[in-house]
Amino acid sequence: MSKKSYIVGFPRIGEQRELKRSLEDFWANRCSFDAVKEVASKLKSRHWNYQKEASIDFISSNDFSFYDTMLDTAIMLGAIPKRFQGLKDETLYFSMARGNKENVAMEMTKWFNTNYHYIVPELSLEDQYKLNSSKVIDEYKEAKAQGINTKINLIGPITFLGLSKRVDRGDTYELHSKILPIYEELLKEISTLDDGITIQIDEPIFVKDNDAKVLSLIKPTYDRLDAVSDNINIIVSTYFEHSNEATKVLVNTPIWGLGLDFLYGTKNIESLELIANSGKKLIAGVVDGRNIWKNNIQTTLEILKNISKTVSKDNILISTSCSLLHTPFTLKYEEKMNADIKNWLSYAVEKLDEVSLITKIFFEGVESLCEKEKVVLADNQKANASRKTSTLIHDKNVQDRVDHFTKLSRDGIYEERIKLQKEILGYEDLATTTIGSFPQTPEVRKARQEFKNGVISKENYEQQMKAYIDDCVAFQEECGLEILVHGEPERNDMVEYFGEQLKGYGFSQNGWVQSYGSRCVKPPFIYGDISRPQPMTVEWITYAQKKTQKPMKGMLTGPVTILNWSFVRDDKPRDEVSKQIAVALSDEIDDLQNAGIKIIQVDEAAFKEGYPLREENIKIYEAWAVRDFKIAVSSAHKETQIHTHMCYSEFNDIIKTIEAMDADVISIETARSGNELLKIFKEVGYKQEVGPGVYDIHSPRVPSVDEIVKQIKLLLEVLPKEQLWINPDCGLKTRKWEEVKPSLINMVEAVKIVRNELAG
Known part of the structure; x- marks a missing residue:
């Protein structure tokens, strides 16, 4: 033949992520590039x-x-x-990908409708x-x-x-x-x-x-x-x-x-x-x-x-x-x-x-x-x-509840809700926050792995996680952030964490997939009908809230992102699977607000990447994707402020869809593109509040105060201060504390400078 x-x-990346480890050793000056090339040759x-x-x-x-x-x-x-010309070999290559002390990295975006990122x-x-x-x-x-x-x-x-x-x-x-x-x-x-x-x-x-x-x-x-x-x-x-x-x-x-x-x-x-x-x-x-x-x-x-x-x-x-x-x-x-x-x-x-x-x-x-x-x-x-017949897959109770779920949006219009929220929360213009995660240190990862493997007890594990949360809250208080997060030390991945707690989800030990560079994700997989047996985040978020008088954000991943960043069952339409996830999340939001959490962020980082590649299919996707975000947050009271976050995306073609999602605050990644992505929000008269990223978290660079001041002023050319939040581009999970701390301190200082200038 x-x-x-x-x-x-x-x-x-290698069957045991060998390339990832070798690259990160090289970037940390623990090995030479020849050692990386040797690993690559073997792979x-x-x-x-x-x-x-x-x-x-x-x-x-x-x-x-x-x-x-x-x-x-x-x-x-x-x-x-131009900014990289004169560099050679691996210095040139990785400077283009990751930036260097003098220059920001090249922009990164999603490869069509996948979760793989390419350098633009x-x-x-x-x-x-x-x-x-x-x-x-x-x-x-x-x-x-x-x-x-x-x-x-x-x-x-x-x-x-x-x-x-x-x-x-x-x-x-x-x-x-x-x-x-x-x-x-x-x-x-x-x-x-x-x-x-x-x-x-x-x-x-x-x-x-x-x-x-x-x-x-x-x-x-x-x-x-x-x-x-x-x-x-x-x-x-x-x-x-x-x-x-x-x-x-x-x-x-x-x-x-x-x-x-x-x-x-x-x-x-x-x-x-x-x-x-x-x-x-x-x-x-x-x-x-x-x-x-x-x-x-x-x-x-x-x-x-x-x-x-x-x-x-x-x-x-x-x-x-x-x-x-x-x-x-x-x-x-x-x-x-x-x-x-x-x-x-x-x-x-x-x-x-x-x-x-x-x-x-x-x-x-x-x-x-x-x-x-x-x-x-x-x-x-x-x-x-x-x-086709396994009871692991098919759950009639879930199917019946989802089929008859009638609350398809939250109560109150945005103008009514935001007035109540600002009275309760009392935050200033240019309010400072982060997107959610803080660095996942070797100690955190080790404790989580040891708990999974039965090496340490649940009590020992929770004690270590709570100590980390204490440190995260204390640092945020100290540096002056206004809306806090708990840091997510208990979470291995923003989708896998929820997959492990939802019925109908499976997860793997070694199901790693490359997202970009050395960054790998381990998507869960949806094999059956989805339900939430018990609260998933309430205990951690309420613990963190008790440690501060400032508002603590509850952090959830949205239904469309959970779907798009999972391997999805191929025996049921995607929109039906998404709706099951949305109904489960609505229960979690209700539990969080009833436990006293006043801000809940429902991340839809992968909302845009799920878009069909052909225009003829877009309206169908938008209809059920917006429906399911609104179902997820439908249990939120008017007083509960709903945030969402979206990763690198062009928003010009979906701005009306974003409006239809009706989140109170949206944070977006814009640091690598100046304020260009933000202009569309002004052009369409977007009413809700916006948190454009003021520095790039995909690079190890620490932005200076002056850089961030300049970035905030660019944002103010597009939207008024009353509508703007100030935050990093994305979660800080992949960064090191020695990068995160000075960056956030500089961000808060930059906001103080701009506020003083605006008040002066």
Whole structure:
């Protein structure tokens, strides 16, 4: 059989987060960068061999990164912002990603509708681009030396431009003529490495609603790139949605193949006849690269059978729907998970075997399977059948309560509520607060882990957590913050923490997924109907409130973010799952306010990233996402102030939706973009109060008082002081105390200066 099994990309952080630990040791000056490179080499070798052992035919190189592949592409093209020019090697690379003492980092935002963050390249018309192919070439040679001929993964030129920003405020696509020759030069160099090299060029921008200008770039781009050499086979890969408009163009270029997602882009089926007529290879994404459920092999074979009615089997390759970067590494370390639930799951390594088995059955038939493979197939069928009837999954009481839940919004209009709240809370204009979490120290993590492992008692654990809360409250009092938080030492993750306490949620020991750089998250997974057996946060928040006379915020994660940052069951519509979470949270809010908590923050950090990539689907998403936020807070009294927080997002297109959520205060991440994101709040006449981040918490830099004063004054150019809160960009969990303390002290001091100037 010719080469038929294909993996779009593979996780890179390591099965035990080895890259994370090595990077953080390097940043803390505990090891050299040579030591990091040694770890990276071992990881790449292991990852390639996992795929080789699973009989995967198309294995990637250049899908590995020390931080982010968009950042790698900027380095490859020589797209270096002015403020970092003159730096070299790893100093340059990590300064662009994380900032340095002199300069802020490059902006970071979400990769389409995932929770992965990419570094946003900064471009301008005066840039002079120059190829730096060393990483691409060296990685291919590294795999070749181990006997593995890889396809080479690249971010495509149109996607690179579409996801970049112009610092001189022009259109990024105007730079196409400067960028494309660099890609041609790179492909020419790649073509000399071996005979018949496959290059996967990722163009996920094609799955969005692109205008004619963008679509007009496709044919000249791929005509020119394919013409570089007869020794390369170009595959243009898209994922997360359908790309039918782009496919209509790509079939008329000389590229070798098209990678399409048939799970999240079901409308790709409409392009099959065009692909069949073109004779191109179809890389059929039919194994889910974004979720953790065991593949239903029978269902997948039906999808492939349907595809093969139009496209010849000879031209079909079996693939993951997207890179496996978005899934945890392997189930091997999940030793404590319920056996029935574990049997329903599949992580990245397990998905390799699924692709391999599906490929063999589809092309050679069930009769070609060995006895071991037949057992695997039978087990797959049993596992999928058990999910349909398991009482772990289906809870009629939950279903009935949610179906009949009638309180869909809170009492009172905003103007009435905010007047009551200000009278009760008595905070000043430019009120200072933080987003919620404080540094998770090694001691906190150790205590939490020891408690989970049964090494220390519950009493010992709670004593340590309360001591940490005492310290957090004391510091906030001392530095002069006005609205306090308890610091969240008891929380491993803002979603996993709640998942562990909600019925219908599962959690893992080692289900880590890269969020950005060395930052990993361990999303819980929703396997069944959701309910809240008992209060989740009340004891911790009320303990902290007793330690201060100042208002203490209750901290919850919102229903849409819990949904979007979880692996969600695939046997029930997402909007129904979200509503179940919202109803459970409404009970928690009622308990918090009845316990005396007057401010409750319901974070919707992932609200924007859940947006459909196609405009035709947006209104449906907005309707149920707003509905479920409002259901979650529907139990709040008029006097209870509801805050929410949103991470890096463009708000221009969703500002009316944010208004419809009807939170009393919203905090947003804006520090890396000045006050540009804030302007839309003024333009639409947004009434509610806003806390734009005044410094970037994703960088270890400590902002000076003058910097923050300048930032606050920029904010005051857009919104009046009566409407503004002052806070960091996001939670402080990932920072160190030696960064956090001076930063917050400087923030409070900056507010004092500005208040004095305004009063003067």
